[in-house]
Amino acid sequence: MQKATDVTTDRLTATYLFPASDRPVIRGNMVASIDGAATANGKSGGLASDGDHQIFHLQRALADVIVVGAHTAVVEGYRPPTVDQQYIADRVERGQNAVPPLILVSQSLNIPDDYATIADPGVIIATCAEAPDGARKRLQAAGATLVDCGETSVDPLLLADELHRRGLRRVLCEGGPRFLATIAAAGLLDELALTVSPTLVGGDAQRIAHGAAVHVDRGRMRLRHLISDDEGYLYQLWERADPRSTTQNG
Numbered sequence: 001m002q003k004a005t006d007v008t009t010d011r012l013t014a015t016y017l018f019p020a021s022d023r024p025v026i027r028g029n030m031v032a033s034i035d036g037a038a039t040a041n042g043k044s045g046g047l048a049s050d051g052d053h054q055i056f057h058l059q060r061a062l063a064d065v066i067v068v069g070a071h072t073a074v075v076e077g078y079r080p081p082t083v084d085q086q087y088i089a090d091r092v093e094r095g096q097n098a099v100p101p102l103i104l105v106s107q108s109l110n111i112p113d114d115y116a117t118i119a120d121p122g123v124i125i126a127t128c129a130e131a132p133d134g135a136r137k138r139l140q141a142a143g144a145t146l147v148d149c150g151e152t153s154v155d156p157l158l159l160a161d162e163l164h165r166r167g168l169r170r171v172l173c174e175g176g177p178r179f180l181a182t183i184a185a186a187g188l189l190d191e192l193a194l195t196v197s198p199t200l201v202g203g204d205a206q207r208i209a210h211g212a213a214v215h216v217d218r219g220r221m222r223l224r225h226l227i228s229d230d231e232g233y234l235y236q237l238w239e240r241a242d243p244r245s246t247t248q249n250g
């Protein structure tokens, strides 16, 4: 197994580039304990490491868009994304925005209107036609931009269509567990970057995909890449066992 210290920054970047595709490619990015917990003390931060942060930020710098469940964004205090200056020129060369937009997914629109991130022009809330009208108006008054992708909930296929329409094809899905399960159950999870933290959590923490059941044919994946670091973290990159039309890195 490769050690992180033996992997150059260029090599790491090449590893985590999204495959070029004429349709959105969705990659989940999650961290778990050895016993599969997605949180320690209610947050994922307790499982992360410097290496995990590095790969997290690298993938953001390679993505066209970041999509995350609104609950996770609020719990984790998500702010509008930023990209390190060193990646901007390559992003422009790939035809990407300097900074990827952030899409928060919510059906209930149970998002505090004093959560300042929602008013950023680079942030969109993906919701559904039957979302409560009062909450919709409250968030719009707070400066949020909303887009409907479904009737009673966000339909992952309609969300993918919306991303495609906007030219956003390298999609980084940062969870949380319920939203990741929704994407995987719809058969739309193409890749999964998973950090395994060398720790046991026990208790009743959620797994990284929790809720919607994934049909066995849609859940089968194969390992594309694995490195470790001196602290014992494992950085895994998984891809669908039946990859769809991907051609080259881009």
Ligand SMILES: NC(=O)c1ccc[n+]([C@@H]2O[C@H](COP(=O)([O-])OP(=O)(O)OC[C@H]3O[C@@H](n4cnc5c(N)ncnc54)[C@H](OP(=O)(O)O)[C@@H]3O)[C@@H](O)[C@H]2O)c1
Residues within 6 Å of the ligand: 029, 030, 031, 032, 037, 038, 039, 042, 043, 044, 045, 068, 069, 070, 071, 072, 073, 075, 076, 105, 106, 107, 108, 109, 110, 127, 153, 154, 155, 156, 174, 175, 176, 177, 178, 179, 180, 182, 206, 208, 210
């Ligand atoms: N280990 C990791 O890598 C990792 C990553 C992210 C988060 N976490 C942790 O996970 C915990 C949160 O877990 P969670 O499962 O509740 O997070 P979550 O997946 O962010 O929660 C579900 C969110 O997605 C929305 N959603 C999911 N499917 C939807 C659909 N089809 N249509 C519309 N909205 C949909 C929900 O909408 P509503 O607003 O309507 O409920 C809710 O806001 C936090 O403690 C966080 O720290 C861990």
